[in-house]
Amino acid sequence: MxxxxxxxxxxxxxxxxxxxxxxxxxxxxxxxTPGVETTFSEAYELIEMAMKQGLSQKDVIALVNDTYDLKLHAASFRKLLKDERSALGADGKSALCPTCRHPLALQPQAGPEATANDITANEKMVA
Structure with missing residues (x-):
């Protein structure tokens, strides 16, 4: 027992x-607190929309840093942006405007790393 x-x-x-x-x-x-990647992913559509409307990358970084209390710099911002674009592209989705839900077009890469194929592929994505 x-x-x-x-x-x-x-x-x-x-x-x-x-x-x-x-x-x-x-x-x-x-x-x-959520990680930088999670935070960036949540704000991605707004970031793309702001950049498409002509807000400079520097201003967007400052706004993201101020809003989310982060310390992103240009290189890490570009990496996060590239990773998020790749992830959305891999799923076959594009970012949507949070207001009207229209697809946001990716901006063509300008500079020495951009090739004619990259620009053509980006132009095809424009809605």
């Missing part, structure tokens, strides 16, 4: 420890 009682006590103690751990994990997750 004593063995069964000890087993029941051990099982109850384990369950209590697991429940306590679950509460602590839930509490830690609720306090956790």
């Amino acid at each position: 004593k063995i069964k009682n000890d087993t029941a006590t051990d099982t109850k103690a384990k369950a209590e420890r697991l429940a306590k751990l679950q509460r602590k994990i839930d509490q830690a997750l609720s306090k956790k």
Whole structure:
């Protein structure tokens, strides 16, 4: 009889420890701030729309940094932008305007790294 009682006590103690751990994990997750990638992904459509409407990349970076309390610089912003565009392109989706839901066209890459094929591909994406 004593063995069964000890087993029941051990099982109850384990369950209590697991429940306590679950509460602590839930509490830690609720306090956790989203990562830069998650934040950027959430704001991506607005970022693309602002840049398409002529707002400079420098101004967009400043607004994103101010709004989300980040410290993005131009290189990391370009990397996040490229990654988000690639992810959307891989899924076959394009960014949509949050207001009217029209597809936002990707701007052609200007500069030495842009090729005729890149520009042609980007021109085909213009809605």
